[in-house]
Amino acid sequence: MALLEVSGLEVRFDTPEGVVKAVNGMDFEVGEGETLAIVGESGAGKSQLVMAIMGLLAENGSASGVALFDGEDLMQMKPRELRGIRGRRIAMIFQDPMTSLNPYLTIEKQMIEVAMHHQGLARDEARAHAVEMLRAVRIPDPEERIRQYPHEYSGGMRQRVMIAIGLLCEPELLIADEPSTALDVTVQAQITELVGRLREQTRMSIILITHDLAAVAEVSDRIIVMYAGQMVETGTVDDIFYRPQHPYTRGLLASVPRLDRVSDDELQAIPGNPPNLLELPSGCPFRDRCSEATEGCRQPPPLWQGEGGRASRCVLPMDGGQIVAAEAVGEDGA
Amino acid sequence: MTRWKPIWVFAVACLAGLAACGDRDSDVGGPISRRPEPVEMVLLEDGQPDRAVLADQQVVRRGNGEEPATLDPHLAIGVPAAHILRDLFEGLTSESADGDVIPGVALRWNISRDARTYTFYLRRDLTWSNGDPLKAEDFVYSLRRAADPATAANAARMLLPILNAREVLAGELPVEELGVSLLDEYSLQITLTGPTPYFLGLLTNPIAYPVNRRNIEEFGEQFSRPGNLVSNGAYVLSDWVPRVEVVLEKNPAFREADRTIVERVHYYPVEDHSTEVKAFRAGEIDWTNEVPNNQFRWLQKNYPDELVVSPWMGSYFLGFNLTREPFIDNPSLRMALVLAIDRQILADKVAQFGEQPSFSLVPPGMDGYVPFVPEYADWTQEERNHEARRLFEQAGYSEERPLRVEIRYNTSENHKKMALAVASMWKQVLGVNTTLVNEEFRVFLQNREQKVVTQVFRAGWVSDYNDPYSFLELFRTGHGRNDYGYSNSTFDALLDEIGTERVRARRERLMFEAERVLMIDNVIVPIYTYVTKRLVSRQLRGWQNNVMDHHQTRHMFKLRLRGDPAAEPAAPEQPDEPVSAEEPPQAAAEEPAPEGEPEGQEP
């Protein structure tokens, strides 16, 4: 059994302008010890997807669907039960380390409260544990630095602290939402390396959310590519990188600098913007930006599934795949 | 959101009320719904009240307007300080409850034939509150101190009738040259520059009170503080917290201490008239200094027995600036404006408190003087308006060439209302376009004095002493408050004559003549004469209305309340039963004093 099984997850936001359809039916699993990368442009719904799972949506957001964690549906849990899981069994690291730590509290306070709350440790024990964790994420001189405030840390250091906080209770699942995006390039590499090392050293499952395909290549087992709140393609790292099926995935890959390319000339972003989530067009949401779009894309695209969880949502056929969402093309009559 | 308003105002008020709910002093009077009734007053033959009708606690709490400026009787200015000082000190002369001048420290006096020399014979057994004997030399010392330039007494102008006072104040003569001389231990002589019939009245003013030399030499400028102040009146200063209260205790050394009933008097500085009325309604004070001008009808309806309105020696009028256009050398225009207002309406509808419409300067009731009344006072308003229009045209104004004029007043709701009413009458009768200008008090005073920007301005006068001369002298050429720029040699000559005339009837005739000259010259627009208005607890008696509005606490006493448990010490607790108003007024007889028959009571 997978550690986390998500099916039919939808997230809606009530706004004065209308209902924003942020996530539109997501199904996926995360196995024990597995690292799943969820990749997509900003606004694709990646963050809201995990926020919904964590029960941390904003007040105007609502989620439906099933998210079984160790067999229990997170979506049905009372806030109190959910709090027992958050921070203890599922930890989360956020995109912006500059603002994700409380600027008014010392690192010590922000760390030991987790250990004290979830593990019932005494203050001294919690502190020793926290120092140990800081050391583990390679904060130099942790005994001293733990007494400092976040503004006395650099961005990369803060993210290390965030990771250390996440690891305090040795969670079964770590959700890292763009952990390195806000950092400069060398620091990004360090954080990515740190996540990779953790993945090797612990049996922790990881969901890694990023807009940067390149960043996940070395550290993840499987990749889900999201677009407009939907999965458009999923597969192993090799599948995605070497056998991309969906035009969007290919577009993403084209925008990634790669060692196997000769020059940067070919590096290009996907033209156009993601669709307005207030008024999702019928049919394939990517069709306006897709160089291979046809008339058929006006209909909802079919979902192709293949071996080992490989899947793609496109009118274009998938190698070795079968249409599972037949009704999606049924209307098409093709 | 608007629909919440009344509900929430109420809710907030209730909440605040609930939060505030707690025990309170039991002597705080009840709310208006169950106002206690005093017993019927019973006076004995000597004019003193029967002790059986007196409340156990003879404590009087008086609202007193603003904070008294000082309790140094010589430096004191303003009415609030004077109220307190009259309780603390007694001059050579004093006043009865109804305002008549009566012997004070001086038992008797002689006035010389030329009315310029007063010889005072002091009571012999008087002492200061510190036990020092009170002698004639105290008065010599005090009057000299009051006139001493170093004292810089504001009110020293009232001493100007005394010989050499002006020269002493100007520093031209030493204080020893003041016309006050010691005859012997208990008599002194005061020499005046001219006959001054109101001089005995002047001596009841704080500026003429004695101060204790030893007291001043010991404490210097702080001699008037509680604990320091030595006085010779019915009360002594017990406590003074600025802007909180001045507390006086009965002076056992006072010559009439055995006839002084009120044991303690609190003077509260309450600047806000409506706050004062609320404090009265809540039973926290027995006597208000004032009542708000806009509450007459309400008070008359709800507090008919407590509301006291009485004539006061003051006049409310407007003044013309005679030195500038359009009023310079234009008596017809001034007369037209004087005629064109309906004083009855102004008194009844604008002033509202029973003020008397006035056609002259001096208010009635000043020491027997009958003011000059112009012919048009007997006309109907129609006739006056008719004459006003005629004069207005004669002055060269008409509908086509309307008069534009300014009424200037110091910022105040009442002055504004009055100015508006006058302006609308002028507009209606004469088509005058009037602009109202209000100014802060001292700016206003300065503008009046400079006589440059003023045209018509708010004026008025409340006298310091009971004599019409105090009104007339304002219009003398060169007088410091002659903001009208009035200068009439006939008038000035009359004033000079008044200053030297010692026959009362002749003097009155001269004053009447002077007032006539002034009114014919139309220097002012008389409007009404003042009244005093206040709420007085029905328990508080002994005081009487007088034009001076002087009310010494020593004349007062407090009646017991009906059903007051203090009257029946045997009964522990009286059920709180309201006494109906229909009950026959024999309550005093029905509830004899428990301590037995007081002496002298006639059944």
Add this chain to the structure above:
Amino acid sequence: MKQEGILRHAATRLLGLIPTLLVLITIAFFLIRVAPGGPFDSEKALPPEIRANLDAKYHLDEPLLQQYFRYLGQIISGDFGPSFQYKDWSVNELIAQGFPVSATLGGLAMLLAFVIGSLVGIAAALRQNSAADYSIMGVAMLGISIPNFVVAPLLILGVAVYAGWLPAGGWDWSWQRMVLPVVTLALPVIAYIARLMRGSMIEVLHSNFIRTARAKGLPERVVIRRHALKPAILPVISYMGPATAALITGSVVIERIYSIPGLGSYFVQGALNRDYTLVMGVVVFYGVVIIVLNFIVDLLYAWLNPRIRYDETQ
């Protein structure tokens, strides 16, 4: 190290107070002298002899500049001089008598407003956009918009005159006489603080570090108390400096309606009576009070906010 920084900052600020006060004294001195009329003007005109005596006694006969330097000299020795109007008291004594009253009233009102306003604001923020939120904020709007001089007479009528629970006015340092004026003073401030607190709390609750705290699985009350309260209260703290100063110095209307012997009425009476020394004394004293209050709030702010440091680089 941070402590030292704050101390050094405090010393600098206190030194900086001197030129500010000097400017204040100079401007106030000449402004009040420019105002028409003088302290001894009244409807009863003074004979010139007496006027001259008074001017001499209070040095008003000297050239203005000489009076100014005389006054400066006095102030340096801490003496505000004698009051022209209240001749029995020095200005120092009047301030010493009035200020504790004003400070007590203003302080209590601020305390009440801070506690109730914050609680109400937090309550509203936690129930954002609910009926409770709207009614709380509706009342708060009302609290801001109804002026003191309307609330005070209503309270006196209801609580003192009709119910007879509390005295209608006056002052004797008993709690009974403090309740109504404190409540009246506090009401608009409660309302303002509630709105401020609600706004800043809502903003803080949307911040990333609150999301982090929630992601840690902390109970909501811990999230609010430990993580949200301090940052949310900072805007309230910085408002409190000027607000407390305003409460202490600006309660003239309340003092009048409740017959309270505070400093505010001295200021107004002093200005109306051209009581130069009294006005000057109160202005200078207020100046010091306001500067000190703002200074205290700055320190408080720094103490609460670790990102503000007072060191040489600033």
